[in-house]
Amino acid sequence: MLNEFKDFIAKGNVMDMAVGIIIGAAFTAIVTSLVDDLINPIISLFTGGIDFSGLGFRLSEGEEGAVFAYGNFIMAIINFLIIAWVVFMLVKMVNRVKAAAEKPDDVAPEVDTGPSEKDLLVEIRDALKK
Template sequence: MIKEFKAFISRGSVVDLAVGVIIGSAFTSIVKSLVSYMINPLIGLFVGGINFSDWVFKINDATFKVGSFINAVINFIIIAFVIFLMVKLINKFRKTETKEPTNTEKYLKDIRDMMKKNDEY
């Protein structure tokens, strides 16, 4: 059983997943800071510092914090948009790999070209 666990944990996909989760949590804190300390105050300048968190309604003893939910939805949209922009920027600078065609692909291309040549006559 220990050998199986060692084989499982040594797989590249498990290690990649662990690294992805760790980097993802670090990236989350960066994005939250960006949104909380830079973007939200900027938006507050344009909307007059509206704070929805005080919006509540009550039915008997139940309190529904609608404003907090609205704030969470707005923050989610802002965070999602910031992540979209960051990924787009990263992809812009990432080198695109040009893959060398395999022998099979070269052979099939030659066959295609020969068939096109035969169709012309």
């Protein structure tokens, strides 16, 4: 059973998935910082620093009562849309760089296909003039 487990762990798919998860976690920190530290401050300039996270109402009496905090949900949706846009732009940029890297460096040489139709007509005209 231990050998089966070793074989399972050593397979490429499991290792690829583990590397993807680790890189994904690191990338999440980058995207979160980009959104929180760079994009949200710019957006708050245009919106006057609107923060919906404080919106909500108490469902029961007292300090320990349940709170229906719909403002946090609104902020989560806004942050999701911003993060989704940033990830979309990053993927678009990576795809553009990848496509440029896949282009062949040298252009195929021109193949001589013979005279063009125009060249043939010019030759016929010149032959008829003689």
